[in-house]
Amino acid sequence: GENVEQHPSTLSVQEGDSAVIKCTYSDSASNYFPWYKQELGKRPQLIIDIRSNVGEKKDQRIAVTLNKTAKHFSLHITETQPEDSAVYFCAASINYGQNFVFGPGTRLSVLP
Amino acid sequence: NAGVTQTPKFQVLKTGQSMTLQCAQDMNHEYMSWYRQDPGMGLRLIHYSVGAGITDQGEVPNGYNVSRSTTEDFPLRLLSAAPSQTSVYFCASRQGPGRETQYFGPGTRLLVL
Numbered sequence: 001g002e003n004v005e006q007h008p009s010t011l012s013v014q015e016g017d018s019a020v021i022k023c024t025y026s027d028s029a030s031n032y033f034p035w036y037k038q039e040l041g042k043r044p045q046l047i048i049d050i051r052s053n054v055g056e057k058k059d060q061r062i063a064v065t066l067n068k069t070a071k072h073f074s075l076h077i078t079e080t081q082p083e084d085s086a087v088y089f090c091a092a093s094i095n096y097g098q099n100f101v102f103g104p105g106t107r108l109s110v111l112p
Numbered sequence: 113n114a115g116v117t118q119t120p121k122f123q124v125l126k127t128g129q130s131m132t133l134q135c136a137q138d139m140n141h142e143y144m145s146w147y148r149q150d151p152g153m154g155l156r157l158i159h160y161s162v163g164a165g166i167t168d169q170g171e172v173p174n175g176y177n178v179s180r181s182t183t184e185d186f187p188l189r190l191l192s193a194a195p196s197q198t199s200v201y202f203c204a205s206r207q208g209p210g211r212e213t214q215y216f217g218p219g220t221r222l223l224v225l
Contacts, residue, residue: 001171004154006154009152032212034212034213034214042218043202043216043217043218043219044155044202044216045216046213046214049212049213051212089154089155091155093212095209099157099160099170100145100155100157100214101157101171102147102154102155102156103154104152104153104154105152105154
């Protein structure tokens with residue numbers, strides 16, 4: 001079955017710097033890759049996603065890139081702010097979301 | 113629209129007890145799923161449903177049962193609770209084929225003693 005790895009497990013950046021989180025997946029049939037943000041004690045919330053027929057997607061300060069050949073995808077956050085501090089999870093799914101496998105998460109801390 | 117709701121918010125059980133975690137959505141979503149979240153392990157899929165009357169196992173189904181008699185409700189049953197089932201449980205739903213965005217409930221924190 002699908003296996004999703006995520007690195008780094010923790011990341012600290014200075015406010016205003018960029019943050020990059022990387023995920024790799026094992027099943028070449030995966031075709032949908034969402035990223036979720038989870039604040040302490042809260043539910044995961046979708047922040048951006050990408051389908052396998054797209055190489056890059058951007059939404060304001062957040063972007064996701066996908067390399068199908070290498071089976072990895074990355075989350076890029078520019079101009080980080082303290083409110084970006086949270087745990088970020090990547091996921092991969094086949095059949096455009098029928099079944100999701102999540103990475104273990106990255107705890108991002110944005111230092112003022 | 114309440115979205116995805118879960119009850120209870122917090123529960124303490126003794127080993128061997130059974131209970132049902134409730135999940136409901138009012139968005140007429142076809143797909144619903146149950147995940148458990150443990151420290152350092154992300155979210156793991158327990159069971160999922162692609163419509164009323166249809167359920168299937170996820171990555172970690174042992175010790176859990178589900179049923180989907182209506183579109184709105186997707187309860188998760190713990191048959192005989194074990195300390196290893198101490199976790200935070202999230203229910204999620206999404207509209208259906210071609211609509212990938214998944215919405216999560218607020219979670220149920222379960223402690224099994």
